[in-house]
Amino acid sequence: MASAPASRGMGTALSHEARAALHLKGLLPSAVEDLSMQEARAYEQLQRRSTDLEKYMFLSWLRTTDRNLFYRLVVDHLKEIAPIIYTPTVGQACQEFSHIYPFLAPPNAVDGLYIPLNEVDSIDEIIQNYRASAPDGAAPETAVITDGSRILGLGDLGMNGMGIPVGKLQLYVAAAGLDPARCLPIVLDFGTNTQRYLDDPLYLGLRQKRPADAEFYAATEKVLDALTRAFPDIFIQFEDFSTDHAFGLLERWRERILCFNDDIQGTGSVILAGFISAIKQAGIPARDQRILFVGAGSAGVGVAKQLVDYLVVEHGVPEPEAKAMFWFVDSRGLITDNRGDQLAEHKVYFARHDNGGTQCATLEDTVEYVRPTALVGLSTIHKAFSERILARVNEMNPTARPIVFPLSNPQTKAECTFEEAMRCTGNRVLFASGTAFPEYTIPGTNDTRVPGQGNNMYVFPPIGLGAKLARPTRITDSLIFAVSKALSNTLSPDETARGELYPRIERIRETSTQVAAAFIHQAVREGLARDRYWVDLVAANPASSATSPVPDGSYSQPVLDAVKARMWAPAKSAGLSATSRL
């Protein structure tokens, strides 16, 4: 039987000569068509699926049977397909993962690593099995790893969380041209504390509660040691670990291996980029912002720390004053150092100590107390920004445009919608959400506004691309800062004129290239890059910021061109190799 993956992928696009050579004569319909016809057929099939989950399953099947066609379709229809393979639909797919798993890929298709806690001591064998059966036998260069303990805002999904690394890596490929054969999704199947899954007869993960901290860290240590021994150049993205482990893992590993935490650093970076654009339009100086965060988990604290860095470095605000521009609300109300509970370590930095005896138990009370200019939601609490709160924040800021960022995912967890934010602020809002909301036409006009999507999808793909190319020894805070600056520089004149905060998703491949080029310049500038080619190229072609102490996210044209030339793209016709350029 003809089993070469390329022949299965090409199917009806194979020429008669190729069919003869592969002993496929008579085994395919007689028509020979080009990839655009195959793509048109796949798109038609996609549209015939009546629910988003069915679309997700169809696309998963296509990806694991015809990678080139799948990525052709995704790249050409990214705006429409991103919400299927990524947030929000990926959230539903994860919740149902154990029920749909057999229908996502052909039997025995290798689509990543499932590492159960009770098999961690066999990690070398697991990696060896992967090497032996990996598509194309290529060593992975980018891994996304989760333990499923905090999937989007949906909680502890256990092994079902595998959909997230799979989805993130599809964006690495589609948005930044990483080679799909070298992307490795990993789920640490360390059990789940969600009883619903433990009780579900179809649940496919380990049926046990999660381990205590010591066992968790010992097991992750074994896995990461083995992975980095087997693949010394691998770039590892930590994803959707519950906050109690997210900070600990990052601190343990960030100086040891090439890694980063997407929820802390990636979210910090992308929201800083949107914030830079927002404060240019807000009508008050950056240092006069009063920023109220709802949610003090890995994402909330990660974002706020990135904003503090920016205020210090870019606006010269002394750190204590910059920190004092932030207030946090968690499930117990305003975070202060005198509210009577033991604060988790990651909350201590932002705890208020200037509140006298004032404690606010609710968000409404906190809004009255703080009188914020900006509301940032990373709380997983749907509608936390009620219409009343939005209207009050608008009233409190008659001369400044309020910044409202409901960033929780998926959209069923978002703190408010775009339409609510527009309506309740007299259309003055500067808005970004984690999951894309529909455009909004101001009633009685033809004025249609495009909401910003403040999602780390704009930064993790180019960070991965830059890391793969320049091979820095580690990811520093200043690299992340340069990425934010670079992303904020990518807005087109039209997007800027329309007051948008992020580039349109249709342009994400272009913006990823620019951000990756800036990342490489910064990595060379900090002496972190190990790849001689990029060190020499940057030395010969410095960016405009080469002598400035503050990274400005700039890059040179030759570096941009070289990055573009190294991005993987699906072939457009059967005559080209799968690595031919878009």
Ligand SMILES: NC(=O)C1=CN([C@@H]2O[C@H](COP(=O)(O)OP(=O)(O)OC[C@H]3O[C@@H](n4cnc5c(N)ncnc54)[C@H](OP(=O)(O)O)[C@@H]3O)[C@@H](O)[C@H]2O)C=CC1
């Ligand atoms: N847009 C983007 O790119 C990204 C979005 N996110 C989203 O951010 C959200 C949070 O992620 P993460 O920080 O890791 O999760 P966590 O669960 O660690 O954090 C949630 C925070 O919200 C607080 N909270 C819970 N209930 C309430 C309430 N009723 N009122 C106020 N605060 C409340 C929690 O309080 P307490 O500490 O007291 O429990 C906690 O501080 C998720 O929905 C995730 O999808 C994450 C990364 C990227």
Ligand SMILES: CC(=O)C(=O)O
């Ligand atoms: C986007 C993302 O990383 C999250 O919601 O967790």
Ligand SMILES: [Mg+2]
């Ligand atoms: Mg995440």
